[in-house]
Amino acid sequence: xxxxxxxxxxxxxxxxxxxxxxxxxxxxxxxxxxxxxxxxxxxxxxxxxxxxxxxxxxxxxxxxxxxxxxxxxxxxxxxxxxxxxxxxxxxxxxxxxxxxxxxxxxxxxxxxxxxxxxxxxxxxxxxxxxxxxxxxxxxxxxxxxxxxxxxxxxxxxxxxxxxxxxxxxxxxxxxxxxxxxxxxxxxxxxxxxxxxxxxxxxxxxxxxxxxxxxxxxxxxxxxxxxxxxxxxxxxxxxxxxxxxxxxxxxxxxxxxxxxxxxxxxx
Amino acid sequence: xxxxxxxxxxxxxxxxxxxxxxxxxxxxxxxxxxxxxxxxxxxxxxxxxxxxxxxxxxxxxxxxxxxxxxxxxxxxxxxxxxxxxxxxxxxxxxxxxxxxxxxxxxxxxxxxxxxxxxxxxxxxxxxxxxxxxxxxxxxxxxxxxxxxxxxxxxxxxxxxxxxxxxxxxxxxxxxxxxxxxxxxxxxxxxxxxxxxxxxxxxxxxxxxxxxxxxxxxxxxxxxxxxxxxxxxxxxxxxxxxxxxxxxxxxxxxxxxxxxxxxxxxx
Numbered sequence: 001x002x003x004x005x006x007x008x009x010x011x012x013x014x015x016x017x018x019x020x021x022x023x024x025x026x027x028x029x030x031x032x033x034x035x036x037x038x039x040x041x042x043x044x045x046x047x048x049x050x051x052x053x054x055x056x057x058x059x060x061x062x063x064x065x066x067x068x069x070x071x072x073x074x075x076x077x078x079x080x081x082x083x084x085x086x087x088x089x090x091x092x093x094x095x096x097x098x099x100x101x102x103x104x105x106x107x108x109x110x111x112x113x114x115x116x117x118x119x120x121x122x123x124x125x126x127x128x129x130x131x132x133x134x135x136x137x138x139x140x141x142x143x144x145x146x147x148x149x150x151x152x153x154x155x156x157x158x159x160x161x162x163x164x165x166x167x168x169x170x171x172x173x174x175x176x177x178x179x180x181x182x183x184x185x186x187x188x189x190x191x192x193x194x195x196x197x198x199x200x201x202x203x204x205x206x207x208x209x210x211x212x213x214x215x216x217x218x219x220x221x222x223x224x225x226x227x228x229x230x231x232x233x234x235x236x237x238x239x240x241x242x243x244x245x246x247x248x249x250x251x252x253x254x255x256x257x258x259x260x261x262x263x264x265x266x
Numbered sequence: 267x268x269x270x271x272x273x274x275x276x277x278x279x280x281x282x283x284x285x286x287x288x289x290x291x292x293x294x295x296x297x298x299x300x301x302x303x304x305x306x307x308x309x310x311x312x313x314x315x316x317x318x319x320x321x322x323x324x325x326x327x328x329x330x331x332x333x334x335x336x337x338x339x340x341x342x343x344x345x346x347x348x349x350x351x352x353x354x355x356x357x358x359x360x361x362x363x364x365x366x367x368x369x370x371x372x373x374x375x376x377x378x379x380x381x382x383x384x385x386x387x388x389x390x391x392x393x394x395x396x397x398x399x400x401x402x403x404x405x406x407x408x409x410x411x412x413x414x415x416x417x418x419x420x421x422x423x424x425x426x427x428x429x430x431x432x433x434x435x436x437x438x439x440x441x442x443x444x445x446x447x448x449x450x451x452x453x454x455x456x457x458x459x460x461x462x463x464x465x466x467x468x469x470x471x472x473x474x475x476x477x478x479x480x481x482x483x484x485x486x487x488x489x490x491x492x493x494x495x496x497x498x499x500x501x502x503x504x505x506x507x508x509x510x511x512x513x514x515x516x517x518x519x520x521x522x523x524x525x526x527x528x529x530x531x532x
Binding site: 036040043129132133136137138139140141142163164165166167170204237238239240241242243244245246247249250253254257260261264 | 302306309395398399402403404405406407408429430431432433436470503504505506507508509510511512513515516519520523526527530
């Protein structure tokens with residue numbers, strides 16, 4: 001381990017710069033913090049540029065084993081005092097472990113539509129917490145690929161990664177346009193089920209075909225009319241209260257668990 | 267409307283101070299921003315201390331009708347320029363309407379256990395976004411009362427209110443201890459269904475009694491062994507991936523929608 005005493009060290013500066021989307025896109029890197037997230041990225045074979053630990057903070061034996069595994073894999077580890085670590089941490093109670101990993105993106109062409117519970121396509125998600133929570137549910141129900149359409153929030157945003165609790169690295173990410181997804185689904189003849197507030201079909205009264213694509217709209221706009229008309233089926237999650245919509249991660253998860261439940265009853 | 271030109275105006279200062287939990291608890295007030303939230307608080311009969319608008323920002327006719335309704339109800343409205351409004355706003359694109367309302371709390375003794383889909387009890391929720399999303403789902407499925415146990419985040423935190431999308435005002439809130447809830451449920455003989463990761467009973471294979479209390483643990487600790495042993499039934503949401511837990515709002519919502527779905531099939 002290389003001890004680093006200065007906040008102006010080049011690597012420390014990179015960690016801070018990874019809060020900026022522009023820098024993440026230019027560098028293709030992302031910031032990952034906490035034992036669970038670092039473990040998940042390592043287990044899923046993500047390339048670590050380097051690891052940063054603070055011996056003052058990192059207490060768990062399990063975490064030190066992870067650090068040793070990373071060192072054995074040739075990853076450079078730098079050790080900083082807890083004040084430097086806290087200055088870069090995005091948590092209230094930092095565990096003292098973080099890393100910089102190379103992002104992974106998959107192409108639509110590389111997907112086997114029959115891999116996983118279903119495909120999940122998200123149109124222009126705006127909230128980092130939502131994308132993280134959605135990936136977490138996707139992992140839990142066995143969705144392998146999540147397709148981000150249009151002007152989406154960055155799933156490698158540190159707040160998305162945090163909300164993902166490791167799922168950012170276990171679920172495979174694809175970025176494409178709505179038009180390319182349509183072409184692809186037409187070639188492979190995969191039905192698209194769109195979720196639209198107020199659609200007459202109740203999500204829980206539908207038999208979900210296999211394979212299928214579940215398409216969710218953005219937090220504010222949902223799916224527009226053109227997008228709705230491209231779907232093979234539109235479903236809604238019923239609401240009997242006064243509020244006009246559910247949180248996007250909630251709505252997505254409720255439908256995913258219904259699909260999951262139907263499959264496990266087969 | 268009273269035009270206010272200074273950021274040091276007493277009312278403007280109150281708006282900023284409402285970001286502090288301590289001040290919210292001392293004053294019993296909360297900050298509510300945006301057309302939907304202000305509308306919801308007004309519709310549900312919450313007492314407005316005052317309303318603040320920025321004529322430069324507030325464009326919607328619907329919103330101006332709301333302002334007039336509030337004025338007709340004797341609410342003092344102050345008008346500020348957009349720079350002052352932006353300095354107090356918690357949003358990226360403020361709509362130009364916010365207010366200060368008096369919090370409402372209900373007592374366990376005032377509850378009719380048969381009102382609503384079920385009772386929802388949350389132990390020590392920590393994340394403002396989670397409590398907001400949970401209230402939003404609770405509203406959607408017809409839960410009338412949400413019971414906050416122990417050291418919970420404040421549902422009147424501006425970030426909770428925002429995530430609640432109005433549900434903070436439509437769902438009735440109760441704050442109590444786990445012990446008092448147990449006494450109450452024993453008197454009324456209401457079964458408690460606890461959600462615990464890894465519990466052998468799948469949440470979707472259970473018939474939910476009516477009335478019942480759904481008890482969810484906190485984000486990090488879940489329910490402890492003593493709390494689990496006080497439950498009449500323990501259920502889990504199955505997970506087949508690598509991540510070890512779901513987001514709390516997601517897990518709560520998935521179970522609530524299962525209960526809702528069972529009731530609507532009766």
